[in-house]
Amino acid sequence: HRNPAGAASRWPARLSDAAPATRVEPTSPIKGVVTAPSTTLVLATANPNKVAELVELLADLPVDVVGRPDYVAEVEETGTTFAANADLKAVAVARAVGCWALADDSGFETDALDGVPGVRSARFAADLMASGDLTDADLVASTASTTLPRTTAAGPDTVDEANRRALAVMLGRRPNDVDRARFRCALSLADPAGDVRLRSEGVVEGRVITAGRGTLGFGYDPMFVPDDGDGATFAEMSRSAKAAISHRGRALAALVEAMESTGWPGGSDTRE
Template sequence: MTRPQTLILATRNQGKVKELRAPLARFGFDVQSLPDDFPEVAETGSTFEENALIKAHAVADALLVPAVADDSGIEVDALGGAPGVYSARYSLDWPEVEGESTDERNNRKLLAALEGVSAEKRTARFRCCMALVYPSSWENRPEDVVVSGSWEGSIVEKPSGSNGFGYDPLFLDPASGRTGAELSREEKMARSHRGKALERLLEVLTSRIA
C-alpha cells in the first residue's frame, strides 16, 4: 500500500486541519498542521492571492513537502473594501481593553467605523484565497493551484453568536438570517468563502487524476 504524501497546512488551527484532512486524504495526502517551531511568515502581499502563495511557498520550500495556505478577510463596501487583507490586524492602532481579544477589538473598530451607516449600505463579503504548492526543488513539480471563494452578506449593528471566530459575530448570512457565529460549523462550511475555496481546490485535484 502506498504511503500517503505528507501535506502541511500552513496553520496551527486544528479546526482547519480537521476540516481539510478527510477531503484531501482522498487524493493521497496526510494533512498535518504547521510545526510549532516554524517561524511566522510575513504577509507582505497586497492581495489575498499573493499572501496565500507567499505562505504556501515558504512552508513547502522549508519543509520539502506540498503545502496549502489560505488568506482571507472581510471587505466592507461602505469602507471602500476595508479592512481587506488587513482584516486580522485591523485594530493594531487601537488601544487595548483589558480582557479583550484581538477579534473583539477588530469587531469594535469595525462597528465604530460603520456608526451611522444605514443597514442597506452595510453590505460586505468574506473572501478566501487558497493555494496548494509543491517544493521549488522538486523536478517535474505540479503547477501551483490557486482558488478562491466569497460569501456575500452584511454587517449587523452588534455582535451575535458564540461560534466561529474573527468577524463572524458581525457578519449576517442573508440565506439563513443568522450571523456567521450563529451557524454550526457544518452550516458555515456549506456557505462560507473558505468552504467554497476548498470545494474548488478539490475540483482541480479531481481533474488532475481523471
C-alpha cells in the same frame, strides 16, 4: 489526519452550489513532480480555527493533513491581495518542510468602508491603534460586538474581539445605509519545490451587523449574515452548515475538484 484512497467524494455536490462564487486557476501542470512526501499536505497556518476547518473540509483526500510545524516561522504577509499573501505562505512553508503546502489567506470586506478591513482583517485593531485612529478607550466603550469569548472591564481579551469592536467603531463613524459585506478566501497549493501549482478563490456575500450574534466560529463571524443562509450569522451556524456556504468551503471545493481531476497526489495532469 489520513483519509482512505478511493473514498467517496462530497466535493462535486458542494461545488455545484458554490460554483458562482469560486474560481480555480491552474498555474502549471502538476505531472512529474509527485515524490514520496506527496502523501503529506501541510497547512500553512498556525491558526487553530482555520486548521480545524480545513482538516474537516479536506476529509475526502487520501493524504495526511497536518498543521504548520512549530519550527517553521510565521510568514510575513506583505502582499496587497489575498492571493499574493496565500502564495507567499504556501511557497515558504513548502520549501521549509519539503512537502506539498496549502495556504489560506482570507478576510472580511465591507462596502461602507471601501473594502476595509480586507487583507488587514487579522490585524485591523492593531493597525488602527498604531496609526492613532483608534484608542483603548474606543475599544472599551464599544459594546456593539460583545460576544464570546467574554470581554473584561479593561477591554477586549482576544484579538478577534478587539477586531470586531474596532470594526464596529469604524462603521459607527461612517453612518449610512450601506451594510453590504463579504468574506473572501484565496488558496494556494505549492509543490515540495515551492512552486505554486493551483490557486482558487471563494466569496460569500452578505451583510454586516454591528451587534454581533452567536458564540461559534471565529473572527468576524458574529458580525456577518450571509445571503445564502436563513438569517443566522456565521457564529450561529454549526461548522458543517457554515462550510457548505462559506468562502473557505467554496474555495476549497473548487481546489479539491481540480486536484482530484489530476489524480493528485499520485496521478498525472494531462492539461497544458
